[in-house]
Amino acid sequence: xxxxxxxxxxxxxxxxxxxxxxxxxxxxxxxxxxxxxxxxxxxxxxxxxxxxxxxxxxxxxxxxxxxxxxxxxxxxxxxxxxxxxxxxxxxxxxxxxxxxxxxxxxxxxxxxxxxxxxxxxxxxxxxxxxxxxxxxxxxxxxxxxxxxxxxxxxxxxxxxxxxxxxxxxxxxxxxxxxxxxxxxxxxxxxxxxxxxxxxxxxxxxxxxxxxxxxxxxxxxxxxxxxxx
Amino acid sequence: xxxxxxxxxxxxxxxxxxxxxxxxxxxxxxxxxxxxxxxxxxxxxxxxxxxxxxxxxxxxxxxxxxxxxxxxxxxxxxxxxxxx
Numbered sequence: 001x002x003x004x005x006x007x008x009x010x011x012x013x014x015x016x017x018x019x020x021x022x023x024x025x026x027x028x029x030x031x032x033x034x035x036x037x038x039x040x041x042x043x044x045x046x047x048x049x050x051x052x053x054x055x056x057x058x059x060x061x062x063x064x065x066x067x068x069x070x071x072x073x074x075x076x077x078x079x080x081x082x083x084x085x086x087x088x089x090x091x092x093x094x095x096x097x098x099x100x101x102x103x104x105x106x107x108x109x110x111x112x113x114x115x116x117x118x119x120x121x122x123x124x125x126x127x128x129x130x131x132x133x134x135x136x137x138x139x140x141x142x143x144x145x146x147x148x149x150x151x152x153x154x155x156x157x158x159x160x161x162x163x164x165x166x167x168x169x170x171x172x173x174x175x176x177x178x179x180x181x182x183x184x185x186x187x188x189x190x191x192x193x194x195x196x197x198x199x200x201x202x203x204x205x206x207x208x209x210x211x212x213x214x215x216x217x218x219x220x221x222x223x224x225x226x227x228x
Numbered sequence: 229x230x231x232x233x234x235x236x237x238x239x240x241x242x243x244x245x246x247x248x249x250x251x252x253x254x255x256x257x258x259x260x261x262x263x264x265x266x267x268x269x270x271x272x273x274x275x276x277x278x279x280x281x282x283x284x285x286x287x288x289x290x291x292x293x294x295x296x297x298x299x300x301x302x303x304x305x306x307x308x309x310x311x312x
Contacts, residue, residue, distance in 0.1 A: 060298060067295060096298065103300040110247035150244055150301050184245065 006046040006226055007034040009074070011065040016051030016088065016207060023210035024048070027223055036065070040073040046083045046226040047074055049090025051143070051205060061104065061146040062092030071097045083127060083198040083226055088144055091191070091201035100194045100201045101159060102151035104144075108184025112145035117182050119167040119190050119204060120174045126197040127228035129166055131221030137174045138167075138218040140204035142182060147203040149185035149192075156186060166191035166200055200225075229277040231311035234288035238297045238304045239269040272296055281308045 006029050008020045017033055024031035031048075034041060055064035065071070071093070078084045078099060086094030094100045107113055116139055124134040132138065151159070159165060168188040171180040181188045183203075191202030206219025240246050246268060253266035274291065278284035285308045297304040 059295070063295065063298070095300070101300075103298050105244075105301055106247050108245060108247055110251045148245070152300070184247075 003030045004045045004226055005029075005041075005043060006031045006048060007041060007044040008032065008048045008050055009034050009036055009040075009070060010050070011036050011052070011054035011068065011093075013054040013056060014050050014052035014089070016205065020048050020050045020087070020207045023207035023219070024223055024226070026211055027220060029223075029226060036068050036070040040070055040077060044077070044082065047077060047085070049074070049084070049086035049093050049201075050207075051088030051090060054089055054093065057146070060092075060096065062089060062094075062096040065089075065093045066096035075099060078194065078196075078199045081198060083228075084194075084200075085128065085222070085225065086201035087205055087207060088142075088147075088203055091203050092146060094194075094199075094201035099199050100192055101155060101164075102149055102189075102192065104146055104203060105148050105150050106146050107144070107148050107182075112143075113147070113182055114141070114143040115182065116141050117190075117204060118170050118172055118174070118180065120170040120176060122165040122168055123163045125163075126166060126193060126200065127225035128191075128193075128200050128222050129225075130228060131224050135174060137170060137172065138221075139209070139216055140206060140219055141208045142204050144183070144203055147183045147185065149189040149203075151186060156189075159192060160187070164193045164197075165189055166193060166202060167204070229279060232276055232278055232281060232284040233309050233311050234274040234276065234284050235307045235309070236272040236274065236288055236292050236296055236304055237269050237307075238272070238292065238302050239267065240301055241303050244301050270296075275311060281310070284308045
């Protein structure tokens with residue numbers, strides 16, 4: 001594989017940034033940490049918005065980071081075709097900055113939830129899911145207090161019609177149900193794409209399920225999307 | 229220029245689940261209070277100098293649109309008073 005350089009953007013309060021660098025490195029990517037105030041390097045081939053608690057989740061999770069100047073650069077790079085993946089807090093930042101539709105807000109339980117969940121692959125025809133088959137069930141960890149996907153019914157209908165749902169929460173057998181929905185997300189949505197499929201956000205953590213030393217590696221396929 | 233206080237109240241849209249409000253309501257009920265519903269909201273008080281109340285409201289609205297509210301899940305209203 002030709003070296004692909006991926007910027008993992010650190011905001012004040014990011015805490016999955018190094019995990020993302022390690023996971024991407026294990027897949028042969030050239031991942032680098034980029035402090036948000038330093039701006040987006042010109043030569044990057046991809047961007048990860050990592051998990052964490054940027055700005056202490058003040059106001060709303062992701063709200064502050066989404067308005068930091070580097071996000072204008074990320075939006076511009078995304079519009080020019082650079083792949084962008086937002087994970088967990090990065091997903092909240094992605095939605096807050098209009099890279100992706102909808103919003104992630106307080107879990108139905110009103111609690112922080114840290115557990116493994118099953119996800120059904122809804123659309124295997126994106127860079128982030130091309131390593132899977134539609135209907136595959138993958139197991140990834142979640143760790144969030146504000147992961148409930150909210151969007152208007154009309155807009156969600158549009159997203160579903162446009163095949164922009166990447167993953168839905170499900171049980172081990174791939175059945176989507178309220179019981180298998182950990183946070184009350186509308187239609188069990190766990191990840192969506194932006195206007196173009198090379199921009200995506202998801203609440204579960206693929207980078208925490210990539211290194212075989214740590215157990216399952218179901219998340220590798222998502223990060224491999226940067227090679228497409 | 230006159231000193232104004234613009235009060236921006238940001239609420240979840242009707243129909244959007246508010247787990248924190250539900251938990252708060254349950255807690256009140258455990259304390260023996262009887263109520264039909266409870267809604268929570270965030271209130272921001274912005275002190276600013278402007279030529280008119282309309283001008284102050286316009287600027288507060290822009291702040292609500294750009295940051296204080298998330299249009300996907302929130303409605304907001306703005307009230308402007310002359311600062312004391």
